[in-house]
Amino acid sequence: MPATRVNVSIPGEAPYDVRIGAAVLGDLGADLARAGVAPPRRVLVVTDGNVEPLYLGAATESLTAAGFAVDSVTVPAGEGSKSLAVAGELWEAMAQLGLGRDCAVVALGGGVVGDLAGFVGSTYMRGVTVAQAPTTLLAMVDSSVGGKTGVNLEAGKNLVGTFNQPAYVGACTSTLATLPEREWACGCAEVAKSAAIDGDDFFFWLADHSVALAARDEAATQEAIARCVVFKAGVVAADKTESHGVRECLNYGHTLGHAIESLAGYGTFSHGAAVAEGMRFAARLGQRLVGTPEELVAAQDELLDALGCPALPWRAPAPALLEAMRRDKKARGGEVRFVLLRDVGDWVVTPVEEPVLLEALADWGDAWA
Numbered sequence: 001m002p003a004t005r006v007n008v009s010i011p012g013e014a015p016y017d018v019r020i021g022a023a024v025l026g027d028l029g030a031d032l033a034r035a036g037v038a039p040p041r042r043v044l045v046v047t048d049g050n051v052e053p054l055y056l057g058a059a060t061e062s063l064t065a066a067g068f069a070v071d072s073v074t075v076p077a078g079e080g081s082k083s084l085a086v087a088g089e090l091w092e093a094m095a096q097l098g099l100g101r102d103c104a105v106v107a108l109g110g111g112v113v114g115d116l117a118g119f120v121g122s123t124y125m126r127g128v129t130v131a132q133a134p135t136t137l138l139a140m141v142d143s144s145v146g147g148k149t150g151v152n153l154e155a156g157k158n159l160v161g162t163f164n165q166p167a168y169v170g171a172c173t174s175t176l177a178t179l180p181e182r183e184w185a186c187g188c189a190e191v192a193k194s195a196a197i198d199g200d201d202f203f204f205w206l207a208d209h210s211v212a213l214a215a216r217d218e219a220a221t222q223e224a225i226a227r228c229v230v231f232k233a234g235v236v237a238a239d240k241t242e243s244h245g246v247r248e249c250l251n252y253g254h255t256l257g258h259a260i261e262s263l264a265g266y267g268t269f270s271h272g273a274a275v276a277e278g279m280r281f282a283a284r285l286g287q288r289l290v291g292t293p294e295e296l297v298a299a300q301d302e303l304l305d306a307l308g309c310p311a312l313p314w315r316a317p318a319p320a321l322l323e324a325m326r327r328d329k330k331a332r333g334g335e336v337r338f339v340l341l342r343d344v345g346d347w348v349v350t351p352v353e354e355p356v357l358l359e360a361l362a363d364w365g366d367a368w369a
């Protein structure tokens with residue numbers, strides 16, 4: 001199957017290609033050169049402890065063959081590496097290696113490596129070229145595109161970061177063969193989110209291909225990634241820095257999702273599982289507030305089930321959930337905001353008053369009891 005290419009064009013930014021295909025990692029060096037990151041520049045590949053033994057060799061080989069001088073740094077796998085301490089180690093390593101402003105940083109891994117390496121690259125010497133080589137479905141459909149980078153603080157996730165578009169994104173789908181099932185479902189939840197916000201064409205295509213995507217069929221996977229990238233590129237083009245009320249739509253399912261992750265304890269459920277539950281809740285809240293059709297609630301439930309994101313067997317008291325939502329960085333002045341769907345693709349972001357939210361959360365709890 002030939003690779004797919006999506007060009008991302010964001011006002012005020014250099015356009016860049018996202019290449020999606022089973023052999024894309026082998027083309028990494030040539031693709032970087034085509035993207036204007038010309039050899040013999042020095043390249044630092046940042047990866048994690050799980051991805052390194054699987055794919056660092058292929059990435060290095062491709063870059064070296066294209067004439068780049070390659071170094072690499074491996075960070076521990078997991079969210080813990082998205083920290084100022086690890087970012088500091090990377091900045092120091094880059095300085096020790098003598099990397100200058102003309103170097104490039106390649107993030108080889110999931111969203112953790114992508115956000116971390118993107119942040120480090122966008123700040124080292126006031127910013128060097130960054131490219132993304134995502135190896136999780138979530139990173140391919142969401143985090144590698146759009147330029148959000150960052151690390152976490154004790155006080156919360158992603159509290160320090162930059163907006164910095166990559167020069168190139170290479171989504172090599174054959175790397176997904178080794179992705180654990182939980183991570184696959186995590187990516188599928190984000191695909192479902194994008195489809196529900198994007199519109200009928202994507203949503204009904206996904207409904208028709210959900211079983212194939214859950215089974216990691218190559219054609220369905222490439223098409224799902226490409227559709228997500230086109231969708232996200234459009235959103236980011238309209239609202240690069242999440243300041244015009246458009247990029248916020250990407251938070252569909254995330255208001256309750258973040259509260260579940262925080263209250264259940266990070267890692268208890270995957271981010272995707274929590275977001276999927278958040279989408280189920282948001283659809284039901286939408287029925288009360290903006291007329292989300294019953295058929296959409298049912299179709300979304302069916303889609304999430306088929307994608308391996310079943311309803312969560314977990315609940316918490318409504319006041320505790322409300323408090324967690326108020327603490328979330330997406331809340332504004334303690335006001336809890338939800339992305340709701342008037343229909344597929346017809347979204348609205350709205351603050352929800354406390355009594356209404358408490359009642360809906362209590363109903364959500366009762367539905368499981």
Ligand code: NAD
Nearest residue numbers: 050077078110111112113135136138139143148175178179
């Ligand atoms: P992750 O990077 O932690 O990867 C999940 C796990 O899969 C890790 O253990 C990793 O080592 C392993 N892994 C990665 N690729 C693999 C492969 N091909 N085979 C086997 N194992 C592999 O998690 P993620 O879900 O990719 O990303 C989550 C992060 O992304 C969060 O920090 C989140 O905040 C961030 N994020 C950022 C954006 C953005 O716009 N920048 C958007 C969404 C999420």
Ligand code: GLY
Nearest residue numbers: 142146148247250
């Ligand atoms: N995943 C959220 C964003 O990129 O804005």
